[in-house]
Amino acid sequence: xxxxxxxxxxxxxxxxxxxxxxxxxxxxxxxxxxxxxxxxxxxxxxxxxxxxxxxxxxxxxxxxxxxxxxxxxxxxxxxxxxxxxxxxxxxxxxxxxxxxxxxxxxxxxxxxxxxxxxxxxxxxxxxxxxxxxxxxxxxxxxxxxxxxxxxxxxxxxxxxxxxxxxxxxxxxxxxxxxxxxxxxxxxxxxxxxxxxxxxxxxxxxxxxxxxxxxxxxxxxxxxxxxxxxxxxxxxxxxxxxxxxxxxxxxxxxxxxxxxxxxxxxxxxxxxxxxxxxxxxxxxxxxxxxxxxxxxxxxxxxxxxxxxxxxxxxxxxxxxxxxxxxxxxxxxxxxxxxxxxxxxxxxxxxxxxxxxxxxxxxxxxxxxxxxxx
Amino acid sequence: xxxxxxxxxxxxxxxxxxxxxxxxxxxxxxxxxxxxxxxxxxxxxxxxxxxxxxxxxxxxxxxxxxxxxxxxxxxxxxxxxxxxxxxxxxxxxxxxxxxxxxxxxxxxxxxxxxxxxxxxxxxxxxxx
Numbered sequence: 001x002x003x004x005x006x007x008x009x010x011x012x013x014x015x016x017x018x019x020x021x022x023x024x025x026x027x028x029x030x031x032x033x034x035x036x037x038x039x040x041x042x043x044x045x046x047x048x049x050x051x052x053x054x055x056x057x058x059x060x061x062x063x064x065x066x067x068x069x070x071x072x073x074x075x076x077x078x079x080x081x082x083x084x085x086x087x088x089x090x091x092x093x094x095x096x097x098x099x100x101x102x103x104x105x106x107x108x109x110x111x112x113x114x115x116x117x118x119x120x121x122x123x124x125x126x127x128x129x130x131x132x133x134x135x136x137x138x139x140x141x142x143x144x145x146x147x148x149x150x151x152x153x154x155x156x157x158x159x160x161x162x163x164x165x166x167x168x169x170x171x172x173x174x175x176x177x178x179x180x181x182x183x184x185x186x187x188x189x190x191x192x193x194x195x196x197x198x199x200x201x202x203x204x205x206x207x208x209x210x211x212x213x214x215x216x217x218x219x220x221x222x223x224x225x226x227x228x229x230x231x232x233x234x235x236x237x238x239x240x241x242x243x244x245x246x247x248x249x250x251x252x253x254x255x256x257x258x259x260x261x262x263x264x265x266x267x268x269x270x271x272x273x274x275x276x277x278x279x280x281x282x283x284x285x286x287x288x289x290x291x292x293x294x295x296x297x298x299x300x301x302x303x304x305x306x307x308x309x310x311x312x313x314x315x316x317x318x319x320x321x322x323x324x325x326x327x328x329x330x331x332x333x334x335x336x337x338x339x340x341x342x343x344x345x346x347x348x349x350x351x352x353x354x355x356x357x358x359x360x361x362x363x364x365x366x367x368x369x370x371x372x
Numbered sequence: 373x374x375x376x377x378x379x380x381x382x383x384x385x386x387x388x389x390x391x392x393x394x395x396x397x398x399x400x401x402x403x404x405x406x407x408x409x410x411x412x413x414x415x416x417x418x419x420x421x422x423x424x425x426x427x428x429x430x431x432x433x434x435x436x437x438x439x440x441x442x443x444x445x446x447x448x449x450x451x452x453x454x455x456x457x458x459x460x461x462x463x464x465x466x467x468x469x470x471x472x473x474x475x476x477x478x479x480x481x482x483x484x485x486x487x488x489x490x491x492x493x494x495x496x497x498x499x500x
Contacts, residue, residue: 021408036463037434038409233408233435301412301432324411324434353430353437 009054010150010211018229025232026119028055033231040234041326044197045367047226048156050218051235053203054211055119058149059129062112063141070104070113070140073132073274075257077267083110086177086194088265090257091125096278097253098260100125101245103194105179112141114190114205118247122146132274150211152204154218154227155238157369159201162222163191171202185217196235198242198367237323240332241367243293249305249320250291250334258282259336261291289317290342293364296331296350300357303333308351309359316341319350325366332366333359374488375400376467381491384425384441387467388485395444395475399431401466402495407433413459415451415473422448422475424483429472431462440472444481450474 006029015022020031031052033040043049061070070078076089085106091099100121105114117125126144133142154163160172169182171191179192190205206214219227236246245251250260256279257266268280296303303322308315322333333350341348344363349356379387385403389396404410412432422428427439428448451473455461462470475481486494 032435033408036409038411237434299412301414301430301437302434304437324432326434 007055009052010208011052011054011152011215014212014215015052015229020229020231023232026055026122028119030055031229031231033233034229037231037233037237038326040228040230041237043226043228044156044199044230044234044238045327045369046157047228048154048158048162048201048222049197049228049230049234050215050222051153051155051230052215053151053153054208056151057117057119057122057125057144057146058151058205059115059117059126060112060143060145061115061129061140062107062143063139065138066112066140068140069133069136069138069142070115071271071273072136072138073129074102074104075266075273075279076104077270078104078106078113079270081106081113084108084178084180086179086192090251090262090265091128092257092273092275092279093253094275094278095253096256096275096282098247098251098255098257099128099253101247101251101262105190105192108180114145116151120248148208150204150206150208150214152206152211152215152218153195153197153201154204154222155195155197155199155201155230156227157200158222158225158227159199162218162225162227163202163204165221166217174202185214187213189214196242196244197238198244198365198372199238199369236321237326240321240323240334241325241327241365243334243365246321250336255289255336256282256287259287259289259291287339289336290339291320291334291336292342292348292361293366294333294335294348294350294359294361295328295366296333297358297360300331301352302331303335303350303352303357303359309335309337310349310351310356311341311347313349313356316348322350327367375491377488379467379488380443380485381488381494382441382443382483382485383494386441386443388443388483389471390477390481393477394449395446395477395481396471397443397473397475398471399440399462399466400491404462404466404470407431407436407438409434410459410462413456413462413472415456416448418448418450420448422446422473424481431459442475442483443485444475444483445478446475446481447478448473449476
């Protein structure tokens with residue numbers, strides 16, 4: 001079953017050869033699993049996994065007023081980024097909600113930035129960014145470079161060692177949340193110490209025409225180090241255990257970053273930015289809703305997105321993400337609930353198929369890698 | 373994996389073994405493959421009445437929850453507690469270890485069941 005309208009990444013044939021189950025995702029035909037979600041999840045936690053992230057979008061922002069512009073359209077303080085450094089941030093809307101969550105990388109030479117955006121928001125992010133560039137009257141040089149940029153992630157305890165066999169550049173010295181130029185498998189790439197799994201590893205940006213070269217070389221180099229290809233299914237359970245937000249679930253146009261627990265990526269004192277006053281008001285008054293983490297108590301099905309959450313049978317919010325956690329062997333979830341009901345140790349119930357199931361609010365992240 | 377020829381099948385991907393007025397019910401290999409890693413199984417208590425084409429239980433994989441449908445009319449007389457405890461047996465042994473319930477048939481049990489050959493043809497249609 002293929003849909004003619006779906007976009008395929010350069011690695012599509014590799015996924016077919018590897019026996020992936022392909023599904024439509026954000027307009028792309030992407031692998032959801034190869035061997036099975038749990039085995040793939042465990043491979044990343046214990047050895048290493050390789051991800052085709054060709055659906056993600058990249059926007060170059062390297063005009064003369066790029067810094068001023070990014071300060072106005074994002075929540076984090078871009079002036080704090082030294083050349084080669086990256087940070088997590090958000091594109092706020094004027095109402096204080098979130099258009100998308102993003103990564104901003106400052107180029108190692110200091111000359112401009114690359115913004116990585118979610119596949120599901122690609123078109124509207126680019127339209128918004130261009131519209132704001134015009135509205136602010138700043139020459140930021142906003143340019144969608146997704147069609148020329150490949151994206152592959154390698155994550156897990158063996159990820160650095162595997163990648164190291166394909167380069168003479170000192171990639172192991174790249175700090176967490178930084179990137180640099182390197183030659184990997186003979187291909188000139190940008191290589192970032194970032195990821196969406198809670199493990200060490202890299203996100204690699206080769207020229208799109210050379211994505212298969214990098215993929216094939218990594219697969220071969222990792223064959224004796226437990227490297228497995230990983231689909232979107234395990235990508236979701238990995239990021240949930242690491243309590244990394246997913247846009248459309250933990251974040252939306254109508255959820256404040258403060259409610260979502262992402263106030264650390266909002267710098268109210270950096271100067272004016274879109275939605276600043278609204279976000280500041282939520283922070284000053286205290287959020288009415290809070291994002292919490294929980295586990296279910298006893299045997300039950302898994303909590304899932306939009307399942308109602310209650311206390312003593314009264315609704316207090318809903319599940320934003322939930323799953324059986326392969327690492328913990330129990331059901332975990334994130335919920336957005338009334339602030340007065342939030343607190344580690346406080347009880348909750350989740351409604352699963354018409355029955356209230358007991359849950360307990362627990363500390364996040366649910367999983368932290370040893371030594372991190 | 374081929375579908376055993378001595379079983380009957382439903383359009384909702386359950387299998388049935390009919391013996392002496394009792395139907396043993398499970399999920400087909402195709403069903404477990406589509407669901408992926410199975411993490412949870414919920415079955416009715418013995419004594420519960422089930423009706424053909426109505427849900428009698430729930431199975432969950434990492435990605436989703438799905439109903440399991442009764443192939444026949446009758447009363448549950450036994451459930452597979454081992455499968456409830458280790459639901460991944462549905463992935464590893466859909467036709468042997470992972471029988472789910474035994475149903476004492478109400479009359480001839482009703483239900484619209486397919487032979488293995490008919491089910492194989494049905495799967496070809498589903499896949500296209």
